[in-house]
Amino acid sequence: MALAIKKVGVIGSGQMGNGIAHVAALGGFDVVLNDIAADRIKSALATINGNLSRQVAKKTITEEQRKQALARISGAERLEGLADCDLVIETAVEKEDVKRKIFNELCSVLQPEAIIASNTSSISITRLAASTDRPERFIGIHFMNPVPRMELVELIRGIATDDATFETSKEFVAQLGKQVAVSEDFPAFIVNRILLPMINEAIYTLYEGVGNVEAIDAAMKLGAHHPMGPLELADFIGLDTCLSIMQVLHEGLADSKYRPCPLLVKYVEAGWLGRKTQRGFYDYRGDKPVPTR
Numbered sequence: 001m002a003l004a005i006k007k008v009g010v011i012g013s014g015q016m017g018n019g020i021a022h023v024a025a026l027g028g029f030d031v032v033l034n035d036i037a038a039d040r041i042k043s044a045l046a047t048i049n050g051n052l053s054r055q056v057a058k059k060t061i062t063e064e065q066r067k068q069a070l071a072r073i074s075g076a077e078r079l080e081g082l083a084d085c086d087l088v089i090e091t092a093v094e095k096e097d098v099k100r101k102i103f104n105e106l107c108s109v110l111q112p113e114a115i116i117a118s119n120t121s122s123i124s125i126t127r128l129a130a131s132t133d134r135p136e137r138f139i140g141i142h143f144m145n146p147v148p149r150m151e152l153v154e155l156i157r158g159i160a161t162d163d164a165t166f167e168t169s170k171e172f173v174a175q176l177g178k179q180v181a182v183s184e185d186f187p188a189f190i191v192n193r194i195l196l197p198m199i200n201e202a203i204y205t206l207y208e209g210v211g212n213v214e215a216i217d218a219a220m221k222l223g224a225h226h227p228m229g230p231l232e233l234a235d236f237i238g239l240d241t242c243l244s245i246m247q248v249l250h251e252g253l254a255d256s257k258y259r260p261c262p263l264l265v266k267y268v269e270a271g272w273l274g275r276k277t278q279r280g281f282y283d284y285r286g287d288k289p290v291p292t293r
């Protein structure tokens, strides 16, 4: 039987955290947004307001809905602020040790019946669940970027996830107006198992000099009707996240076909993480994005 969810906690106020808080508040849930950096929470709230205002301008929501959604979101600088949440969605960086540390601290403040979800792009839900005190009430709820625009959410059960947690998560996703795809708990699940090797191959195509950034993106936009070129999309996702996903695929499936491209490693080592740091395969510091290769 599904449980009643009223209050949702979101840990990590980056691009996914602000998107999840945005759609959860629009879906009628009270939302508490947390981050290790207080200024991140502030800028996430400003981003959410900007994205809601754009939806008002496009008439996809009303001004009243914008105001109500914003009023439902509050910030919490410490995890204690999530104590009365019924569902907490972790959306911090794609690093297993960081996520484990968060869960360790979170479990001690949450009510025992609360559900914990991770928005991880690739990491084993069973392994993350095992680091908590409630593997049966732990699940993968994987949103797509940009959250307000993308229709799909993947649901991933760990080995111990119980039926009530799965049904509750399914109802939660439906209340946000999104569709569910159920994935088994294998590295990177469904979307990223297919999408990330394509992006990694695009980076190899660049690395080997088959084409430059502009040619590769134009080829896939105009030649395969992808809404974004693979390098533009990699910058949009975040190159650190792309690398982490490829590492999970490479280690988890032990197959050299998932070897992260050395050029991707180099960009991440340079701190050129894509749009979020204003530089990746494109330089976003001017009026128009300029290819960096």
Ligand SMILES: CC(=O)CC(=O)SCCNC(=O)CCNC(=O)[C@H](O)C(C)(C)COP(=O)(O)OP(=O)(O)OC[C@H]1O[C@@H](n2cnc3c(N)ncnc32)[C@H](O)[C@@H]1OP(=O)(O)O
Pocket (backbone or CB within 6 Å): 015, 019, 051, 054, 055, 058, 060, 120, 121, 143, 144, 145, 146, 147, 148, 149, 150, 191, 192, 195, 227, 228, 233, 237, 241
């Ligand atoms: C890595 C993972 O674990 C999983 C993943 O998410 S993989 C990534 C999956 N996402 C994709 O593949 C996205 C591919 N790109 C697209 O589908 C499209 O380019 C797009 C939907 C992002 C933009 O569409 P578009 O029609 O070309 O542009 P445009 O109409 O100007 O888009 C603006 C809209 O996007 C939304 N948007 C754009 N960027 C946004 C962002 N960073 N955050 C929130 N909303 C954003 C705006 O709110 C606006 O929405 P409304 O129409 O509701 O007002």
Ligand SMILES: NC(=O)C1=CN([C@@H]2O[C@H](COP(=O)(O)OP(=O)(O)OC[C@H]3O[C@@H](n4cnc5c(N)ncnc54)[C@H](OP(=O)(O)O)[C@@H]3O)[C@@H](O)[C@H]2O)C=CC1
Pocket (backbone or CB within 6 Å): 011, 012, 013, 014, 015, 016, 017, 034, 035, 036, 037, 040, 091, 092, 093, 094, 095, 098, 102, 119, 120, 121, 122, 142, 143, 144, 145, 236, 237, 238, 241, 276
């Ligand atoms: N980008 C994408 O397209 C998608 C990403 N995801 C997944 O969502 C998660 C977040 O990704 P994304 O939003 O892109 O990443 P971002 O880098 O935009 O945001 C992550 C946020 O989490 C914060 N953070 C880091 N450590 C902690 C902590 N211990 N407690 C609270 N907050 C913390 C970061 O702060 P600081 O910067 O100060 O470290 C940052 O504000 C990852 O697991 C990713 O794989 C899932 C679907 C799509």
